Amino acid sequence: MARYQRRNRIYYDDLARLHQLLVGEGLRVLEIGCGLGDLLASIQPGHGVGVEIDPAIAETAQARHSELKIVCADAETISPESIGEPEPFDVIMLPNTLNTLQDVQRVLERLEAFCHPRTRLVVSFHNWLWQPLLKAAEALGQRQPQPPESWLTPRDVTNLLDLAGWEVLKAGHRCLLPRSIPLLAPLANRWLSQLPLLEQLGLTHWMVARPVRQPTSEPSVSVVIPARNEAGNIAAAIERLPALGRCTEVIFVEGHSSDDTWQRIEQVCDSYQGPFQLRRFRQSGKGKADAVWLGFEQAQGEILMILDADLTVRPEDLPRFVQAMTDGRGEFVNGCRLVYPRSAAAMPPHNTAANRFFAAVFSWLLRQRLKDTLCGTKVIWRSDYQRLKKGRSYFGDFDPFGDFDLLFGASKLNLKIVEVPVRYQPRSYGSSNIAHVKEGLILAGMCAYAARKLRFLP
Known part of the structure; x- marks a missing residue:
């Protein structure tokens, strides 16, 4: 031999x-x-x-x-x-x-x-x-x-x-x-x-x-809400959020806002008397990914979930994400904004085209079909996130948004990735923090780098 x-x-x-x-x-x-x-x-x-x-x-x-x-x-x-x-x-x-x-x-x-x-x-x-x-x-x-x-x-x-x-x-x-x-x-x-x-x-x-996975018992859930210049949405995030799992923890992470977002977070957390456990942190670093990682490190729930503070993904849709996890349908759940109709105010045509492009690239890269890679709502078991974090050196710490880091990591761990369709809404407060051209080029560069790590092996 x-x-x-x-x-x-x-x-x-x-x-x-x-x-x-x-x-x-x-x-x-x-x-x-x-x-x-x-x-x-x-x-x-x-x-x-x-x-x-x-x-x-x-x-x-x-x-x-x-x-x-x-x-x-x-x-x-x-x-x-x-x-x-x-x-x-x-x-x-x-x-x-x-x-x-x-x-x-x-x-x-x-x-x-x-x-x-x-x-x-x-x-x-x-x-x-x-x-x-x-x-x-x-x-x-x-x-x-x-x-x-x-x-x-x-x-x-x-x-x-x-x-x-x-x-x-x-x-x-x-x-x-x-x-x-x-x-x-x-x-x-x-x-x-x-x-x-x-x-x-x-x-x-x-x-x-x-x-083939069997359903699991009802887990605890931590919802991480990264918030920058979202003062008008803080109270609504809690008011509209349904109970999730056995118990629900909500973690606000504020990131260098120019409005009074942090003050509103403090007011909501200090005055809240409902069933959720509310916690708040201020990030020392920059970017959404840094805010999410801080929230995930502090989270105590068995399931970790991201909810963008602009509430363009409705908090009312989050139980479907938890259900997909507990039923064993998926081990990493990604929101999908491209199934149901959405207004141009919520997602302009050029954004839709960019999202479809990156979805096609990711489906090829990860060998699992994805329709919307850039939806901010993503869900993962905390135990899997700990494994993902340990293996982060394979790709490097290069993603300022967190979406690609989580998807690449989930694929490297061979997790079952599924998508839950959501009805994408226009934001009711503030304006988008996205610099489309600059960040689009960053995303394209990350795709090229990931192709060498996931497809074109040396």
Whole structure:
């Protein structure tokens, strides 16, 4: 096997880069069909367990990677007890394993025993369009001999995952040229392989899936309201906000207003006698993102939610966001202003066009369909935000608005992103704080940067 891996180094390196993107460092990871263990070792798991059916290969893999636990077992009969791992795993990897299994559905069903509700399954398999070339390579001694293979299409795998209780979150292709050809291989595999149409020809097809979620008990909710020059909307935000979850915490974060926004926040918080817990802070930094991060750091609720103080997204719509989270429909909920009719006063035509453009770019970047990336109302579990914050260095602290930071981070964590349509309203007080041209250029630059981190992997 080692000589085939050396010969196909371009392919295996590309597979490693893909899994390093999809699997975070320091997690509990189970790889089924681990071979020599190189792929599992490359992602630097906190605790890595590899399962290999061939005893000789398993022994070699264990000697090669002493930091891993390599178990000789059959994927179709394994259980947590049989491999000595009673604790669930954060990620399960099945790289190029499905094609050789006798009963794919049975294996996918057995994986439930290794999961907790937030476990992610990362599956990769060869594109069926490559079958003639791979069979020819095998006959010529350029590929390791394979047992009888099932040449599964993406639709086949999606259907099998669905039958076994897994929901596909995102998918893609990689690796147009699995052999080392100077200049051409890097161009094809990094850049051309991610372009529309050409992407479908990649050798590697991959999917990320999650266990079908069950509804959760009623959580507590923290609503963070960043406010700059919004004095006339502070009282209305509280008056119109419905009760959310088991208990509702409202956190105002004021940001260098030129009007009396801070004074109004103090008045509302000091005089309030309702069921909500009201808190207020003044940011020392600048920008909406800085205000939101301050609010999230101070929040005590299990669900974190952003409500812009201009109230163009109606507070009355927020229970739908919480419902989507508690029902397990999504793990990151984004508001969508582009479904229902809206007036030109609420969103001028050029804003609508820009929002549609960035939505198309994001849908391609994140491999999850989004219709409105720039809606200020976004919702995430606090536990997921803590993980997102730890991984923020992957993209860097470059987003002054917070929208892209949260969406990029949610995608990197492989969270299920869903959108809740809202009826977008014109603001009733003040004027917009957005500098459209300047901020549009900043957003475009962030998209280009994210493409290199999420799509065009070096």
